[in-house]
Amino acid sequence: MGLLEAPLLFDFEVVSSEDFKFIPMSVRFNLDRFGLRISLAQWLLLPYADRVLLARFPVDDDTAIEPNFDHALFEMMRTHAGVEPEWFAPDVEPAWRDTRAVPDAVAHQCGIAGLTVPAAERWAQLAPFKRYILAKLSRKPQGNHDFVPAMKEFGLVG
Template sequence: MGLNEAPLLFNFEVESSENFTFIPMSVRFNLDRFGLRISLQQWQLLPLEDRKLLARFPVEEDAEIEPNFDHALFEMLRTHANVEPEWFTPEEAPAWRRTDSVPEGIAHQAQLAGIAAPGVARWAELAPFKRYVLAKLSRKPEANHDFVPAMKEFGAAG
């Protein structure tokens, strides 16, 4: 599977990523999948075209992992920031992969926002990448400004 023709950004991310000043969800997904961590400062040291390229890597959960994401990231960081990403062991069974229950963080974020959390059936219908995004946006106890726009964009708002 090759790169997407354009960087993968959801509508709610276009404004919040501020032209790739912040790390898009597609890049976060691949970082988590490969067990790599970079700081916002490291991300911002990369040229805009490199950031856009990283956002073009595929995010299909069942697809063969694009083998060059990690190599591209290492080379870009080495060239432009003289650093390497930090390694971590990816979670084996993250809550977003489950389709039989909605993660607690999502219910909490929905409650903070005054909206209904998606039911189990609606949660199960969401594409894995969309479930990942909602789980990522709801991992902290305080309200996330992108959560409601993402819920609406994904058709998951109650």
């Protein structure tokens, strides 16, 4: 599978990620699936063109389909930041993969935002990457400013 024609950004990300000052969700997804961690400061050491390129990698959950994200990131980090990303063991059963129930953290964010928790059937219909995003935006106990816009963009709020 090749690179996407353009960086993958959702509408709710455009304000914060259009200039790539922040790490887009597509890059976060690939970092998590490969078990790699970089800081925002390290991200900003990469040239703009490299940040855009990383946001063009596919967001498929199968690392065998596009194994070059990790290689590209390592080369970019060595070249421009003089460091390598940190490794961690990816969660083999993240809550967002379960299509039978909305993760507790997502339900908690809905409560903070005054939103109705999506029905399990609706959750199951979301693309895996969208479920990942909502779970990622819900990982902290306090409200996330991108959560409600993401829920709206994904059709879960009227």
